[in-house]
């Protein structure tokens with residue numbers, strides 16, 4: 396179970412990350428694009444001290460943003476992220492979004508040169524694992540074909556009403572761990588109030604968020620949940636003592652598309 400860090404206000408970020416570590420989270424998902432790596436780093440430091448942990452107990456992820464694609468800029472972006480987070484090394488570094496065909500004629504070469512930077516950081520021991528985020532099947536297949544080291548993770552938008560099944564299946568078939576971003580569809584989605592989800596929560600005697608997280612785990616997908624509320628943080632971790640049955644898994648998987656904004660890896664540009 397991972398903890399997401401899209402949190403705006405500085406103090407709120409520091410205390411959310413510190414509380415998350417005190418609640419038991421060990422995977423902290425950050426990114427240069429969230430603009431709060433200094434605060435995330437402070438939260439990690441406080442959480443480690445408060446709970447008498449070591450740096451090595453925490454798994455820290457960051458991601459290179461779209462305007463830093465390419466070998467040289469990626470290395471620089473990594474160094475900046477590391478300096479802001481102050482954690483010595485990263486456990487996982489991801490390409491946040493692929494360069495895609497719509498915006499880059501040379502999308503494949505551009506992804507390869509960004510990836511080469513990640514490979515070099517990995518070989519140098521600066522990052523313990525490397526991966527991608529928001530890569531479609533085609534984009535991931537090209538990267539695997541062209542390079543020596545296969546991505547270890549593909550972090551995808553994946554939640555009830557928007558499951559990127561093709562990309563997830565291709566990743567898993569190639570031993571690439573899938574992480575789910577925005578598991579609850581973000582703050583304004585109706586996922587946690589969806590009647591199918593709330594009825595299943597009643598059936599299993601758990602919360603709607605726990606139903607969603609179980610649905611992900613049972614597909615061998617690692618969820619990245621974000622919360623500023625310590626009760627929700629604990630609730631989201633307490634999901635290892637029940638199992639959704641097959642029919643209920645299917646009910647969630649076949650929910651119609653939700654009303655959220657869905658980002659398409661083949662066209663997204665920012």
Ligand SMILES: NC(=O)C1=CN([C@@H]2O[C@H](COP(=O)(O)OP(=O)(O)OC[C@H]3O[C@@H](n4cnc5c(N)ncnc54)[C@H](OP(=O)(O)O)[C@@H]3O)[C@@H](O)[C@H]2O)C=CC1
Pocket residue numbers: 398399400401402424425491528529550551575576577578579580581582583587602604619620621622623624626627628630631
């Ligand atoms: N790779 C990528 O491109 C992307 C990665 N991400 C990553 O994924 C993480 C999660 O996605 P995010 O967009 O933050 O949204 P989430 O899907 O995690 O939803 C967060 C919302 O859910 C609420 N919530 C959490 N737990 C509960 C609960 N138990 N009961 C009721 N409400 C709950 C939170 O409210 P409250 O605070 O009150 O609990 C908050 O409003 C990000 O923080 C980021 O790390 C996100 C987007 C893109």
Ligand SMILES: O=C1CO[C@H](CO)[C@@H](O)[C@@H]1O
Pocket residue numbers: 401426428491658665
């Ligand atoms: O990680 C992210 C945070 O959310 C953004 C959109 O709101 C995404 O573009 C981005 O991938």
